[in-house]
Amino acid sequence: MKNIYLIGLMLMISFSGIAQQLDQMNSNYFEMRTYTANDGKMPDLVKRFQNHTMAIFERLGMENIIYWLPVEESDNTLTYILGYPDAKARDRMWQAFSNDPEWQKVYQESIENGRLVREVQEVFMIKAPGLNDHPIPSPSGIFQLRTYYCYDGKINDLQARFRNHTQDLFEKQGLKNYMYFLTVEKDGSQPKLVYFLGDSNQQAYETAFDNFRKDPEWIKARDASEENGKIVEKVDAKFLKTLPFSPMK
Template structure:
């Protein structure tokens, strides 16, 4: 009996571990020099994506802001784990095919003026199955970043887990994925997540009705009975590039 119980528990643990998305994510934002966005997009489409995959780097999403003249490109990559990230990236950077593509694309000047990086892990209770890749045709994505007051990460996790995600869906928003950032020493992690909307206007309208929803007001007030949770919220609307796996 004990033997069968042990086998059952082992299989259960294995199933849970396999169900969780344990990949290590990197979000990169490339600010471009004026007039260089088409060249950067072309380099990704014709060279970079394939070379990433060649070296074990998984392409997740490629976005441009919905602005008329976007000044930066944001993309998200995944690695099997944290330890593989530097090894894979070094192999990519040393690849002669990448060095050739890079040199040729910058024959008339550099494309990128600034690079920002954010490293993330999937929030297991908020995205238990990883990224929602149910592509539903034309839509925009909203990237939201929450900076919490000190010591309030567990509170934001509980509020989203128990209430917020469901309320988002009730108001026409699609939950795509939730991450917690890898915090630098002495800093607190941030909550980063992606929502999908029919378009930017629909997203704004959904948030207006969400904020006025008595159910949300009740949840918010109860969760903040002992103090505010969120210090700052940043929101950016994106449109996916044609070659983005996530659309």
């Protein structure tokens, strides 16, 4: 009985720490960066992040959120999310990073046999209001990163549907809600909704998501929300797995 009590207490402490992660985040402005590695260079890129880059980011005030590799092995990319106090701080921190002597030394040593990165894509984001009130769930074995493109003027309708229905219906099927963002479009256009869901493995995820799509409660909520027209024009979805050193899992 004593051992059972101790195990239960340890689990409560562990899950409590996980649940507090989102509350403890200091960032208000986020950047999702996707690196396409040159052929054969992904192991070196991962090692550079693990051994050097992440620590330098942290030293300069950036917040390491999550680091992923794609499940599809032919997709030669590494995706991660950083947090900053605000947009101006982001630019200032990256300038400091570029000029940092430690980073310059690490970078030059890492490319002695060729550059590691062929291309970098950046997406700037803020937290989606009202969609991040849940605690960060326990670690997942698989993630799906989902990006929603809305018809003109429909982004608020989409957020309302997630806030009032979709998030709870995901949880009903066993899917885990992680962070929800709105993109910051430099041209002032309508933002996209970006979020990621988790589950134990890809088969479990696909089964749960299929059950969500067929759920009469979801169908009713979707149809009611679209009485004045369709909301979502298209969705990009990609399966990812966290790297062992990722802060969020």
